[in-house]
Amino acid sequence: MIKITLKDGSVREYEKVTALDVAKEISEGLARVSVAAKVDDKVVGLTEPITKDCTLSLLKFEDEGGASTYRHTSSHVLAHAVKNLYGKVALAIGPSIENGFYYDFDIDGVFREEDFDKIEAEMQKIIDADYEEVKFLLPRDEAIRFMEEKNEPYKVELIRDLPEDAEISFYRQGDFVDLCAGPHLPSTGRIKAFKILSVAGAYWRGDSSRKMLQRIYATSYNDKKELKQYLFMLEEAKKRDHRKLGKELELFDILEEGPGFPFFLPKGMVLRNILEDYWRSEHVKKGYQEIKTPMILNQKLWETSGHWSNYKENMYTLLIDDSDYAIKPMNCPGGMLVYKQKLHSYKEFPLRVGELGLVHRHELSGALHGLMRVRCFTQDDAHIFMTEEQIESEIIGVIDLIDQFYKVFGFKYKVELSTRPEKSIGSDEMWEKSTTALKNALDHKKVVYKINEGDGAFYGPKIDFHLEDSIGRTWQCGTIQLDMNLPERFDLSYIGADGEKHRPVMIHRVVFGSIERFIAILIEHYAGALPLWLSPEQVRILTISEVHENYANEVRDKLTAAGIRATVDARNEKIGYKIRESRNERVPYILTVGDKEVETESVSARNRREGELGTISLNDAVLKIISENEERII
RNA sequence: GCUAAUGUGGCUCAGGGGUAGAGCAGCUCACUCGUAAUGAGCAGGCCGUGGGUUCAAUUCCCACCAUUAGCUCCA
Numbered sequence: 240m241i242k243i244t245l246k247d248g249s250v251r252e253y254e255k256v257t258a259l260d261v262a263k264e265i266s267e268g269l270a271r272v273s274v275a276a277k278v279d280d281k282v283v284g285l286t287e288p289i290t291k292d293c294t295l296s297l298l299k300f301e302d303e304g305g306a307s308t309y310r311h312t313s314s315h316v317l318a319h320a321v322k323n324l325y326g327k328v329a330l331a332i333g334p335s336i337e338n339g340f341y342y343d344f345d346i347d348g349v350f351r352e353e354d355f356d357k358i359e360a361e362m363q364k365i366i367d368a369d370y371e372e373v374k375f376l377l378p379r380d381e382a383i384r385f386m387e388e389k390n391e392p393y394k395v396e397l398i399r400d401l402p403e404d405a406e407i408s409f410y411r412q413g414d415f416v417d418l419c420a421g422p423h424l425p426s427t428g429r430i431k432a433f434k435i436l437s438v439a440g441a442y443w444r445g446d447s448s449r450k451m452l453q454r455i456y457a458t459s460y461n462d463k464k465e466l467k468q469y470l471f472m473l474e475e476a477k478k479r480d481h482r483k484l485g486k487e488l489e490l491f492d493i494l495e496e497g498p499g500f501p502f503f504l505p506k507g508m509v510l511r512n513i514l515e516d517y518w519r520s521e522h523v524k525k526g527y528q529e530i531k532t533p534m535i536l537n538q539k540l541w542e543t544s545g546h547w548s549n550y551k552e553n554m555y556t557l558l559i560d561d562s563d564y565a566i567k568p569m570n571c572p573g574g575m576l577v578y579k580q581k582l583h584s585y586k587e588f589p590l591r592v593g594e595l596g597l598v599h600r601h602e603l604s605g606a607l608h609g610l611m612r613v614r615c616f617t618q619d620d621a622h623i624f625m626t627e628e629q630i631e632s633e634i635i636g637v638i639d640l641i642d643q644f645y646k647v648f649g650f651k652y653k654v655e656l657s658t659r660p661e662k663s664i665g666s667d668e669m670w671e672k673s674t675t676a677l678k679n680a681l682d683h684k685k686v687v688y689k690i691n692e693g694d695g696a697f698y699g700p701k702i703d704f705h706l707e708d709s710i711g712r713t714w715q716c717g718t719i720q721l722d723m724n725l726p727e728r729f730d731l732s733y734i735g736a737d738g739e740k741h742r743p744v745m746i747h748r749v750v751f752g753s754i755e756r757f758i759a760i761l762i763e764h765y766a767g768a769l770p771l772w773l774s775p776e777q778v779r780i781l782t783i784s785e786v787h788e789n790y791a792n793e794v795r796d797k798l799t800a801a802g803i804r805a806t807v808d809a810r811n812e813k814i815g816y817k818i819r820e821s822r823n824e825r826v827p828y829i830l831t832v833g834d835k836e837v838e839t840e841s842v843s844a845r846n847r848r849e850g851e852l853g854t855i856s857l858n859d860a861v862l863k864i865i866s867e868n869e870e871r872i873i
Numbered sequence: 874g875c876u877a878a879u880g881u882g883g884c885u886c887a888g889g890g891g892u893a894g895a896g897c898a899g900c901u902c903a904c905u906c907g908u909a910a911u912g913a914g915c916a917g918g919c920c921g922u923g924g925g926u927u928c929a930a931u932u933c934c935c936a937c938c939a940u941u942a943g944c945u946c947c948a
Contacts, residue, residue, distance in 0.1 A: 349876090349877065349878095351877095351878095437942065437943080438877085438942085438943085439876080439877075439942055439943030439944075440875075440876035440877060440942090440943065440944065441876085441943065441944050441945095442875075442876085442944055442945080445944065445945065446944095446945090448875095451875070451876045451877090451944080452876095452944095453876090453877095454943070454944080456942095456943085486884085487884085493940095494939095495921080495938075495939050495940085498938090498939065498940090553946095598948090600947090600948090602946075602947080603874050603875090603945070603946065604874070604939090605874065605875070605876095605942095605943085605944080605945080605946095606874090606945075606946060606947075607940090608941095611948090612946090612947075612948085613948090616948065617948095618948065714948095715947090715948075716948080718948085749948075751948090752948045753948040754948095755948085756948055757948090781908090783905085783906070783907055783908095784905045784906060784907095785905065786905085811904085811905070811906085812906085812910095812911085813905095813906055813907090813908095813910085813911065814906070814907050814908055815906095815907085815908060815909060815910070816909080816910055816911080817908090817909095818908050818909055819908090819909035819910060820909085820910085821909095822909060823909085829908085831907070831908065833906095833907055834907090835907085843907080843908080845908075851908080
């Protein structure tokens, strides 16, 4: 007898059973929506026999492990279809990924978008055939022979690399068999909606010295509607592309003359300066000082910091008067030097030193991407020096600051804590202490966070902030990193209350991360329609005809005097034309003035948020705009 | 860096071995206009760069540069 405990605590007993049997017994509906099962903590296929007492939960598509099972089977269907259509093709791997799945193929020639329809049609045939997914095991020797017979060299390599004690399993669907750990859907007919998205080259095992394979990316969903929603999101993301909008709105440009080195145009500079001004004013309020360290420093410094031995290939170097120098890829070494310029007392702690530092890093040409991935960018860095006892409260302060910043832009965010990696420096005691301090700070703020075991930097644990934009994508921006390395390397010290020298604790932290990338995220988040306080041009005053130009200028001057960025469009164009243009340029406030407005000292207003506001007095309009600007209304 | 694709006026794109076209934007003129495109005209390109093939190359071939999608890397 096998005892199965269900989610609700009830226990059922069976002689021989699969998760699917249990589901059916509960209800046909549940059996229909379940895509996999969790036996104790392991995700398994619905039709796998359950052999021991366990707790069982049935997984729907949206449950953790559900979509990945669903898409894993989808990837087999893709591979099956490609095998059917192209005889001579070797299979590599085909996992499920965040929003879909892929399969890597070794094939002569390349797949093209024109081939997608054909492959999709073949996939549909396989789904319609509703092949059962049959799992079977083979001993290592036989498994290798089996795959050799099928001319699957990659599979053979995979089997050879499996650990001694690994169970080597295969799944068969019709005449297609693939090496696979599973789990899978009961049959191919369970796939309701799928789409091939793209094709790209990918190295076998991510190793650029190995063969480049053809990777087909696709996705699948539990119903057509969800697939459609996802495809819509992709379309939306394309429309919001900051590279396109940045150029259209004349914020920045990246030219052939400087790949990865962006130019900021006048309007982009307005946005950038607003972000930096806000950053400065908030940091001053929180007790930060600001410094600026040089862009170029000598090789010796980078040797001291460890960058010369660990980061050299990413650094731009140059010769000055026969000595080696490097352009800074990070701000910290400069910050260390500033710290060392005088003797510090514990009474100064925590010492918060910020720097909007422009760093240069040699990124691979293929990695460049608009403002998201560049070769020079500005980190809104700060280094905080403190005693061990101050870690927790200081981290809380940074968490609060980051929270405040993200909220102002309307971002939700998720927090992750990364702990000690295998290769690391520092004592166990120090790691323990500092990791606990970070945890305590998070717990104190009642922040929900995920722990990434072993994902910390070699020099200390860290907290990362992943903000979520308006279409659900996440971006890592803020980070708080404890550093046990640099204070050591630079022999930093302070005089404690005991009159002795001590080593300070130091953290690096950024809020925006990179100003350039943050701007890119903002553009995509708002789809170019920046909120009033961030808009390079906040108000545009449109004249109905030439005779209204003087009044329009008066309105503008009044706004300008109040610190609002306003312009007048007095061209001889129809009002509809001028409105259309203002809207296309995402100007938040459009004020129209004609005879009526001139007579009554008013404006006909519309804004992006509320639409038409009708005719309001000039005074009210100015006050409204000023207050919305000051409140940083989104 | 690697693989593939792409590179034509400011932008979006068409074309194609006989030295280039459209729409939008720009400029000029007319209209003096009330809430998402008034009309007409003009101007604008060494067809990414350098080689090669050819009587002739923007078109075909090669190399390079850049961009894009991935791989890798990551703020």
